[in-house]
Amino acid sequence: MVCRLTSSKDHTPKDLPVHVAIIMDGNGRWAKERLLPRLEGHRQGAKSVRRAVEFCRSNGIKFLTLYAFSTENWERPEPEVSGLMKLLSQFIDSELEEIHRNDIRFKVIGQLQRLPKFVRQKIQTALDKTIKNKTMTLSVALSYGGRQEIISAALKIHKKLVLGDLKEEDVNGSVFSSLLDTGGMPDPDLLIRTGGELRISNFMLWQAAYAELYFTDLLWPSFDEDAFWKAIEAYRSRQRRFGKISEQILPPA
Ligand code: IPE
Ligand code: IPE
Ligand code: MG
Numbered sequence: 001m002v003c004r005l006t007s008s009k010d011h012t013p014k015d016l017p018v019h020v021a022i023i024m025d026g027n028g029r030w031a032k033e034r035l036l037p038r039l040e041g042h043r044q045g046a047k048s049v050r051r052a053v054e055f056c057r058s059n060g061i062k063f064l065t066l067y068a069f070s071t072e073n074w075e076r077p078e079p080e081v082s083g084l085m086k087l088l089s090q091f092i093d094s095e096l097e098e099i100h101r102n103d104i105r106f107k108v109i110g111q112l113q114r115l116p117k118f119v120r121q122k123i124q125t126a127l128d129k130t131i132k133n134k135t136m137t138l139s140v141a142l143s144y145g146g147r148q149e150i151i152s153a154a155l156k157i158h159k160k161l162v163l164g165d166l167k168e169e170d171v172n173g174s175v176f177s178s179l180l181d182t183g184g185m186p187d188p189d190l191l192i193r194t195g196g197e198l199r200i201s202n203f204m205l206w207q208a209a210y211a212e213l214y215f216t217d218l219l220w221p222s223f224d225e226d227a228f229w230k231a232i233e234a235y236r237s238r239q240r241r242f243g244k245i246s247e248q249i250l251p252p253a
Contacts, residue, residue: 015235015236016059016060016061016232016236017061017188017189017190017212017232017235018061018062018063018186018189019061019062019063019064019065019185019186019187019188019189019190020056020061020063020064020065020188020189020190020191020192021064021065021066021067021188021190021191021192021203021204021207021208021211022052022064022065022066022067022191022192022193022194023067023191023192023193023194023195023200023201023203024045024048024049024066024067024068024194024220024223025193025194025195025196025197025201025219025220026041026194026195026196026218026219026220026221026222027041027042027044027045027219027220027221028041029041029195029219030044030045030219030220030221030222031044033219038080039080039083039084039087041219041221042083042084042087043087044221045220045221046087046090046091047221048220048221048222048223048224049066049091050095051223051224051225051228052064052066052223052228053095053099053104053138055225055228056136056138057102057104057135057136061136062135062136062137063136063137063139063185063186063188064136064137064138064139065109065138065139065140065141065182065185065188065204066138066139066140066141067141067144067201067203068084068088068140068141068142069084069088069110069141069142069143069144070141070143070144070145070201070202070203071110071111071143071144071145071148071202072145072201072202073143074114074143085115085116085118085119088119088122088142089118089119089122092122092123092125092126093122096125096126096129096130099126099130099138100129100130100133102135102136103133103134103135103136104130104133104135104136104137104138105130105131105132105133105134105136105137105138106126106127106129106130106133106138106140107127107137107138107139107140107185108123108127108139108140108141108142109139109140109141109142109144109149109181109182110141110142110143110144110145110149110181111143111144111145111148112142112143114143115142115143123142137185139182139185141203144181144202144203145202146200146202146203146204146205146206147202147205149180149181149205149206150180150205150206153176153179153180153206156179157171157175157176157179176206177206177207180206180207182204182207187207187208187209187210187211188204188207188208188211189211189212189235189240190211190212190214190231190232190235191203191204191208191211191212191213191214192214192215192216192231193213193214193215193216194216194218194219194220194223195217195218195219195220196215196216196217196219197215198215200213210240210242212234212235212238212240214231214234214235216230216231
């Protein structure tokens, strides 16, 4: 069991990331190691999702973004793609009440128009139901690609410039951020990737500019509370300088 690092005064964890983003990789290998079909790995992965959401909710992490399906994942064999779509819809069915009860807002980022209609309908129900929830935001990246998201924000800027709704001298990083799917959300502080690969696979290319990166060999279905704490401890041990020098950074209170 990994010890929770708490402040001695109030037992509240200090220096927690506000926004954690996770590339949930390794479901297929988890299944293969057990001679199970890949979809069984995704099914087990859904249990890790539940654990990760509960971890963030109970520890006061306000934003959790989960990479569930990339624009590139459409190229997988059709039975896996359709199996994943069904799992997604089942996940919303089984978790929505609990998510709502816990005052969690559900969001999605990505090219939703590419998703099958039955999934889009489930998503819409979840978005509508949880729209006023405030304790935490759970974003699921679905049919998501960072490059596509950047192109689409660039086109929105172009349109605003042409229409005269925006002046060229007013185009800056925060305007650009606000036009991404994640508009209104803070950038991720901690980006975790399970499954051992050392890449970001088209995830949050803009938003992760200053995220602390954490990679673990654990396969996503095996990523539990202790593993999450290890990632948080690693995050807490880093000094985030944002381009400045150490001496300019105040030690945490
Ligand atoms: C991640 O697990 C889930 C999705 C990309 C949908 P994978 O399915 O990529 O698992 P591995 O990498 O093949 O083990
Ligand atoms: C990244 O995993 C996408 C998700 C976890 C949804 P992939 O398994 O698709 O990534 P690559 O192909 O190994 O880069
Ligand atoms: Mg993978």
